[in-house]
Amino acid sequence: MHGGDVYRNNVEYDFSVNINPMGIPESILATIRETLPDLIHYPDCDCYEAKAAIAEYYQVDDNQVLLGNGASELIHAICQAVRPKRALLTAPSFLGYQKALAAVDADVSYFMLLEEDDFAVTSRLLDEIRTTRPDLVFITNPNNPTGVLLSPKFMEQIAVACEKAGAYLVVDECFLELTDQWEDTLIHGMEKFSRLFILRAFTKSFAIPGLRLGYGICKNEEFKNRVAMQLPEWNVSVLAQRVAATAVDESAYLKQSRVLIKQERKQLMAKLTGLGITVYPSEANYILFFEPRGIDWYDKLLQKRILVRDCSDYHGLSKGFYRIAVRTPKENEWLISKMEEIVEDEKRD
Numbered sequence: 538m539h540g541g542d543v544y545r546n547n548v549e550y551d552f553s554v555n556i557n558p559m560g561i562p563e564s565i566l567a568t569i570r571e572t573l574p575d576l577i578h579y580p581d582c583d584c585y586e587a588k589a590a591i592a593e594y595y596q597v598d599d600n601q602v603l604l605g606n607g608a609s610e611l612i613h614a615i616c617q618a619v620r621p622k623r624a625l626l627t628a629p630s631f632l633g634y635q636k637a638l639a640a641v642d643a644d645v646s647y648f649m650l651l652e653e654d655d656f657a658v659t660s661r662l663l664d665e666i667r668t669t670r671p672d673l674v675f676i677t678n679p680n681n682p683t684g685v686l687l688s689p690k691f692m693e694q695i696a697v698a699c700e701k702a703g704a705y706l707v708v709d710e711c712f713l714e715l716t717d718q719w720e721d722t723l724i725h726g727m728e729k730f731s732r733l734f735i736l737r738a739f740t741k742s743f744a745i746p747g748l749r750l751g752y753g754i755c756k757n758e759e760f761k762n763r764v765a766m767q768l769p770e771w772n773v774s775v776l777a778q779r780v781a782a783t784a785v786d787e788s789a790y791l792k793q794s795r796v797l798i799k800q801e802r803k804q805l806m807a808k809l810t811g812l813g814i815t816v817y818p819s820e821a822n823y824i825l826f827f828e829p830r831g832i833d834w835y836d837k838l839l840q841k842r843i844l845v846r847d848c849s850d851y852h853g854l855s856k857g858f859y860r861i862a863v864r865t866p867k868e869n870e871w872l873i874s875k876m877e878e879i880v881e882d883e884k885r886d
Contacts, residue, residue: 539632540553540554540555540844540846540860541553541554541746541844542844543844546839546844547842548839548842548843548844549842549843550842550843550844550864550868550871550872551844551862552843552844552845552846552861552862552864552868552872553844553845553846553860553861553862554746554846554862555681555712555741555821555822555823555860555862556740556741556744556745556746556822556862557715557741557742557743557744557794557822558744558794558797558798558801558822558862558863558864558865558868559744559790559793559794559797559865560744561743561744561745562743562784562787562790564783564786564787565743565745565780565783565784565787568779568780568782568783569776569779569780571779572775572776572779573776575775575779576775576776578775579771579775580771580773580774580775580777580778581775581778582770582771584604584773584778584781585599586778586779586781586782587604587752587773587777587778587779587781587782588602588604589782590781590782590785591604591752591754591781591785593785594785595722595724595754597724597727597754600758600761601754601755601756601758601761602752602753602754603752603753603754603755603761603764603765603768604750604751604752604772604773604777604778604781605751605752605753605768605772605773606749606750606751606772606773606774606777607738607740607746607749607750607751608709608711608736608737608738608740608751608752609633609637609751610749610751610768610772611736611751611752611753611764612633612634612637612675612707612736613637613640613767614764614765614767614768615637615673615705615707615734615753615764615767616637616638616640616641616643616673617640617641617767618760618763618764618766618767619641619672619673619705620641620643621638621641621643621671621672621673621705622643622644622672623643623644623646623669623670623671623672623673624638624643624644624645624646624671624672624673624674624675625645625646625647625648625665625666625669625671625673625674625675625704626638626645626646626647626648626674626675626852627647627648627649627650627658627662627675627676627677627680628647628648628649628650628851628852628853629650629656629680629682629683629848629851629852629853629854630675630677630680630681630851630852631675631677631681631709632850632851634675635852638673643672643673646665646669646671647852647853648661648662648665649853650680650683650853655683655685655817655818656680656683656685656817656825657683657685658676658680658685658687658691660691660694662695663694663695663698666695666698666699666702666704667698667701667702670702670703670704671702671704672703672704672705673704673705673706673707674695674699674704674705674706674707675707675709676692676695676706676707676708676709677708677709677711677712678692678708678709678710678713679712679713679716679819679820679821681712681821681823682823682825682846682848682851682854682858682860683817683819683825684817684818684819684820684821684822684823684824684825685818685819685820686716686718686820686821688721689718689721689723692708692721692723693723693726696708696723696726696729696730696733697730699730699732699733700730700731700732703732704732705732705733705734705760706730706732706733706734707734707735707736708723708733708734708735708736709736710722710723710735710736710737711736711737711738711740711741711751712741712821712822712823713737714737714741714742714791715741715742715791715794715795715798715821715822716795716820716821716822717795717799717820718820719791719795722735723735724754727754727755727756728756730756731756731757731760732757732760733755733756733757734753734754734755734760734761734764735753735754735755736751736752736753737751737752737753737754738750738751738752739751739752739780739781739784741822742784742791742794743780743784743787743790745780748774748776748777748780749774749777750773750777750780750781752781797865798822798863801863801864801865801866801869802819802822802824802863804869805824805861805863805869805872805873806819806824808873809824809826809873809876812873812876812877812880813829813830813880814826814827814828814829815827815828815829822862822863823860823861823862823863824860824861824863825848825858825859825860826858826859826860826861827857827858827859828857828859829857830883831857832879832880832883834847834859834876834879835847835859837879838872838875838876838879841875841878841879843871843872843875845859845860845861846859846860846861847859848860
């Protein structure tokens with residue numbers, strides 16, 4: 538299960554998907570409008586303009602960049618390219634990894650993130666990599682659904698451990714740009730690692746999940762090309778390619794977004810705690826919490842046309858865990874007001 542099912546639910550406020558609360562930038566909307574007449578053409582198979590814009594932004598070579606129809610397509614392509622016998626995931630983490638690994642019959646092991654550690658990845662992971670020697674490792678930074686960030690030093694230690702163990706490492710940084718550690722990407726140090734693939738997406742940062750636009754950066758051109766071979770021709774639309782070239786110039790928009798998210802996350806966490814809910818630390822644009830009294834927040838809020846993410850299907854979590862996105866002040870206030878109503882109703886019952 539994923540968030541965002543506004544198609545089968547009557548939803549006014551969607552807190553189940555972790556996209557930028559500021560909405561789509563006007564520059565991107567303008568690019569989409571200007572590009573509509575060009576939909577009569579096939580997309581550029583090589584995504585030349587988009588690759589060049591991304592490469593210039595990160596100061597890497599064009600041939601180190603690979604675009605996908607969303608990050609999910611690249612996850613599947615990586616698994617098909619590596620075809621790992623053994624894979625290692627942290628748990629809980631993004632469910633898409635499990636699906637992609639199941640498609641290649643990989644034997645998946647889980648490094649369990651513990652509640653007493655606030656679901657943070659600990660140095661025990663390094664020992665796990667050294668002893669189990671997996672073929673492929675996925676790490677999400679910040680993690681989803683927990684919002685926990687790993688330090689640049691620890692991320693480099695994980696990359697070193699994977700290199701020594703002969704494991705390919707996929708670092709999913711799709712939410713990193715909306716955190717205060719947005720500059721602490723492994724892209725800056727990837728020249729040291731031949732088995733590192735960094736995954737990113739415009740989807741979350743620019744509130745365009747319906748456009749499907751992800752990308753990867755990899756120093757190892759042979760590995761990157763193997764991943765590219767798993768992708769169909771014309772997988773990235775004309776619209777998506779033009780938007781990529783526009784989005785890399787939106788640094789001011791992202792800066793404003795980070796300020797808003799940090800401010801609203803702090804207030805949301807405090808108000809959720811005040812409602813008697815167990816809230817876990819997060820540095821991302823979403824919050825994981827646990828309901829100790831048995832209130833079914835998914836059903837109760839859906840009755841009020843608010844959609845949240847029920848996290849009971851995450852490996853390592855159980856019934857009672859939920860995730861909400863950090864939205865605008867107005868939306869967040871509406872959510873809390875409805876949750877307060879539900880708590881009061883529960884007390885009366």
